[in-house]
Amino acid sequence: YMDVISLYQAGIHNAVASMGTSLTTEQCSEIKRYVSEVYVCFDGDAAGQGATWRSLDMLKATGLEVRVMSLPDGMDPDDVVNKLGAEGFRDLMKAALPLTEFKIRSLAARQNLNTLHGKEKFALSTLPVLEALDPIGRETHIALVSELSGLSKDSISNSLGDYRSDKAVQSRKVEVQDAETAVKENINSANLNMCRFVLSSVIEGKPYVRVGDFDEGYFTHPVHRAIYAYIAERIDKKDRPPLKGDLFDIAPEDPDEVNAVISATDALPQDKQAEYYAACLARMREKSRKERITEITGKLKTAEGESKSRLEQELLELLKKH
Structure with a gap:
């Protein structure tokens, strides 16, 4: 947040910070309510990270025009403003690249374009980026790849055609071969959403939640189990209610899932939440019973x-609950 404070003090008042957490679609939609264009800045280390690219794509998918600023090595926005001033920061904004050009130049920077092998690897790595563009954007950026690699536009275009054909064939194979997998994934996704909603309801302190509604055995996802343990500890100690910010410290390895838990109740109208919560608990109990x-x-x-007798007795009790 010091970056935002420094920018504000320098007269740049329309800046926000992600605060170290993954960007969400809800946040992108909120940004879109106020602006049509965003400038995203990060240091060189973050530029090539997959999570960074996913955030940029998320902003683009929301309908925002995305431009990417690259800061000098080792500097963050606070450093830029302190050392180069507001005008220095604005100069970096003027040099910001459109999203697709940024991606292509980032891919080029990963290869040694002085070698034939490096040129080939670079050109091939851009095919997924080119494939996602409309025809005009594709033609424009094929020219950029050609310029950077020294390969002809025709050869890049032909490789893109082969890539798209292979992708279409593979897609048809997946549709035929993975129907059962898709069903399982849908079931797993539904189970995840139920667990997220239940935990989110507890975190939000919803009035329909009762202590003892569920136990640790209902949760299999490691992030969910960690959040449950955190909640249970506070209940046992009669401590303060769970704080959303704490959850990112509890499960730092998967901030996206933490975000999904925190926002799970937002998608459902208030008057439907109690009914859905009860349905989630019923399905989670039944799932836990069947697994046991x-x-x-x-x-x-x-x-x-004696061990066998205890198991048989427990099995009988579980079967009676059906």
Whole structure:
């Protein structure tokens, strides 16, 4: 946030910071309400990171015109303003690249374009970027790839055609071969959404939530289990309510999933939330029951004596709950 404060003090008042968390589609939509064009700036280390590219694509998909500023090595916006002044920062804004050009030049920087192998690797790495463009954008940026690599526009265009054909064939194979996988993924996605909604309801302190509604066994995702443990600890200690900001420290390895949990209740109208919460709990209980039945059935194959009797009794109780 010091970057935003420094920019504001320098007279640049329309800056926001992501505060170290992954950008969300909701945040992109909020930005789109106020502006049609955004300038994104980050240091050189972040430029090539996959998460950075995903954030840029998310802004673009929202309908924003995206330009990317690259700061001098080792400097952040606060440093730029302090050392180069507001005009220095504005000069970097003027030099900002449109998103697609930024991507292509970033890919070029990863290869040694003085070698034939480097030129080939660079050109091939740009095909997914080119494939996503409209015909005019594609032609314009094929020319840029040709200029940077020294390869002919025709050869790049032909390679792009082959890439698109291979992608279409592969897509058809996936449709035929992975129907069952798609169904499983839909089920897994539904389970994830239920767990997110339940945890989000607890974090938000919704009035329909009751202590003891669920237990740790309902959650299998590591982020969900970590959040549950954090919530349970506060309930046990009668501590302060869960704070959203704390969750990113609890599960720093997956900020996207933390964001998904925090925002899970936002998509549903208030008058529908209690009903959906109850439905989620019912399905989560049933899923947990079935998983435990499967686990016990497996253990009974090798269990003996008193251990076997306990398992059989538990299995009987679980079957009665159906």
